[in-house]
Amino acid sequence: MAIEVGAILEGVVTGIVKFGAFVQLDEDHNGLVHISEISDEYVKEVSDHLSKGQKVKVKVLSIEDGGKIALSMKQAQPKSEQQKPLPQAVQLNREVHRSDASSFDDMLSKFMKVSNEKIESAKQRRNVRQGKTKRR
Template structure:
């Protein structure tokens, strides 16, 4: 059985370094599971997740011309059902998105590009002038009052 990208294999951890773990695959070849491919969450110390001699299921994510094999443990696990498919899922509501929708409703329809651009520029200038006003007064800039 040749090792191809995308295939799932069983392997044995043969060595651990600070950047990943070496896994012996069938037919005697060895691949590397980078520390970022060990678990879905952040892995500070790989020794918390793997030990030499552990049997692991890995997915081949790349095979380089020089024979190096890149492996992933987290991609070998079955992916959970997408969020939309879960019962009771409610997507996050973006406040800015809702605010933009209310602008559209107020205008009685969809905005064209020029209207969107004009609104963006106005909002941007308002935010920038407010930011400048607050930062200059705190730094003692040109517009600050002195008393």
């Protein structure tokens, strides 16, 4: 099997170390998936994400002269899986801004209005906590 940079291959995890996992690609070739290339999420412990004997899909990142092969699991995923959708609140917020604001001036005046309301609300909450509310 010809192993070249950019190829997406399937392999088997043969060893887990603190800094990554060793993956056997074929009888003659194995490589290392560095801990930073396991997942898009933060990986504290490699063993939380991988286990010995597990089949994984990897992308060949580089091949050094000494035969060392650098691999990536997260880059082997299809683009649609790599890019997670935005949380619903962010998507809704973007839609509101796109539909409501037709120009920069409109956006700025809306921002200023909301900002002033928030400042006023914060002042009122502070006054209530400090007992400075007006008595009727």
